[in-house]
Amino acid sequence: MKLHVVTFGCQMSAADGGELAAPLLARGFRAAQAPEDADAIVLNTCTVRQHAEDKALSLIGRLRPWKEQDSGRVLIVAGCAAERLGGWIRERFPYVDLVVGAKSIDDYPRLVEEALAAKFDALAESAAAFENIPSALDPAAPIGWSSAVVAPVTIMRGCNYSCSYCIVPSVRGREVYRPYETVLAEARAKAAAGAREILLLGQTVNSWHARGEDGRERRFPELLRAVAAIDGVARVRFESPHPYFFDDALISAISGVAGAGDHVHLPVQSGSDRALTRMRRNYSSASFLSLVERIRAARPSIELSTDIIVGFPSESEDDFSRTLELAERLRPTWTYAFKYSPREGTESAAMSDDVPADVKEERLSRLNALCDRFAEDALKARIGRTVEVLDESGGYGRTRDGLRVKWGSPARPGQLTTVLATGVAKRTLLGESQ
Numbered sequence: 001m002k003l004h005v006v007t008f009g010c011q012m013s014a015a016d017g018g019e020l021a022a023p024l025l026a027r028g029f030r031a032a033q034a035p036e037d038a039d040a041i042v043l044n045t046c047t048v049r050q051h052a053e054d055k056a057l058s059l060i061g062r063l064r065p066w067k068e069q070d071s072g073r074v075l076i077v078a079g080c081a082a083e084r085l086g087g088w089i090r091e092r093f094p095y096v097d098l099v100v101g102a103k104s105i106d107d108y109p110r111l112v113e114e115a116l117a118a119k120f121d122a123l124a125e126s127a128a129a130f131e132n133i134p135s136a137l138d139p140a141a142p143i144g145w146s147s148a149v150v151a152p153v154t155i156m157r158g159c160n161y162s163c164s165y166c167i168v169p170s171v172r173g174r175e176v177y178r179p180y181e182t183v184l185a186e187a188r189a190k191a192a193a194g195a196r197e198i199l200l201l202g203q204t205v206n207s208w209h210a211r212g213e214d215g216r217e218r219r220f221p222e223l224l225r226a227v228a229a230i231d232g233v234a235r236v237r238f239e240s241p242h243p244y245f246f247d248d249a250l251i252s253a254i255s256g257v258a259g260a261g262d263h264v265h266l267p268v269q270s271g272s273d274r275a276l277t278r279m280r281r282n283y284s285s286a287s288f289l290s291l292v293e294r295i296r297a298a299r300p301s302i303e304l305s306t307d308i309i310v311g312f313p314s315e316s317e318d319d320f321s322r323t324l325e326l327a328e329r330l331r332p333t334w335t336y337a338f339k340y341s342p343r344e345g346t347e348s349a350a351m352s353d354d355v356p357a358d359v360k361e362e363r364l365s366r367l368n369a370l371c372d373r374f375a376e377d378a379l380k381a382r383i384g385r386t387v388e389v390l391d392e393s394g395g396y397g398r399t400r401d402g403l404r405v406k407w408g409s410p411a412r413p414g415q416l417t418t419v420l421a422t423g424v425a426k427r428t429l430l431g432e433s434q
């Protein structure tokens with residue numbers, strides 16, 4: 001039996017893909033490279049933008065013939081869109097075997113067991129073969145997503161913020177932190193399985209805190225240092241921090257950690273204080289830039305990347321010009337810029353979506369043109385220099401500050417290698433191994 005996981009959305013969603021696969025892998029499923037080869041498909045959905053939700057729903061519809069060809073096939077829909085639209089999905093697509101929302105991920109293994117048992121009991125009664133599903137863990141089954149050179153470790157779920165445009169708090173719930181020892185155990189296991197870089201994930205990852213087994217409260221900077229000290233871990237990164245929790249203790253901690261001290265993704269969303277207030281981001285452009293200055297004072301060579309929304313309700317040309325000004329001062333190495341689109345159930349959905357589509361489009365292209373220049377400058381500045389690259393997949397990897405690098409042989413997956421940067425193509429450094 002083969003399993004294919006399709007993930008829509010962010011890094012956290014991608015990390016959840018591993019957890020969603022785990023109970024099926026433990027049941028003996030093996031990874032299928034393509035959906036058409038699979039006996040089970042898990043759709044890990046996203047609802048942050050309408051486009052992501054539409055793509056997932058369209059795929060569920062297109063999977064109907066695949067599902068109907070063989071009654072033994074399993075289709076599971078999980079994640080954030082499943083949380084928001086669960087009842088509707090069950091009604092609209094009755095051939096889906098299991099719908100599990102993001103808030104129920106802790107219950108997911110049990111729900112999968114129940115759904116498989118119900119399905120295959122029913123099939124067994126109708127003379128179908130049950131032995132296709134081995135009940136014990138197959139030692140030959142790939143450990144899959146946990147064996148990557150770069151391994152995600154989710155340290156918290158949910159979000160206590162209420163950014164006015166964001167659906168996450170309503171589909172993922174309030175913050176829940178994984179225990180200190182559990183996070184370290186998972187990071188150690190992934191390092192032992194070959195991971196060299198650990199990516200700590202959470203919606204506001206740096207708000208993590210938890211009491212250890214000794215009763216002492218740990219905060220994120222201590223966790224970061226502890227993960228970096230694990231044998232075999234060469235780099236640690238984290239995504240996405242909230243500027244509000246980026247204090248001096250964290251700035252000091254990142255300074256001593258390879259990866260975390262070389263690149264930080266710091267979402268700003270807008271450079272206009274009026275827009276930031278309406279977005280309920282809990283910082284001003286001045287306090288954000290002051291944080292950037294403190295980080296750069298501690299780590300002058302650090303690269304920063306960011307997220308920006310254009311065309312938020314009532315965004316004026318003046319608001320947008322402040323975003324451009326902030327981008328000029330931030331000079332992000334890369335930028336995820338999006339046109340605002342309202343999400344039902346969020347506070348901003350009640351505001352008038354009054355920036356015309358062509359204005360949003362025009363602002364997005366101006367912002368992208370500016371940020372593309374910063375991205376290109378960062379890459380070109382490396383040409384002629386040697387960079388340390390973690391080989392992620394044989395001749396492809398990233399520098400300590402997160403830039404993509406491609407080079408020829410020799411390929412050494414999982415190894416740190418020195419590469420002379422010789423050129424740039426499609427946002428990637430080209431180089432020669434030294």
Ligand code: SF4
Nearest residue numbers: 159161163166168203
């Ligand atoms: S911090 Fe804001 S944008 Fe990020 S997940 Fe929470 S509510 Fe959404």
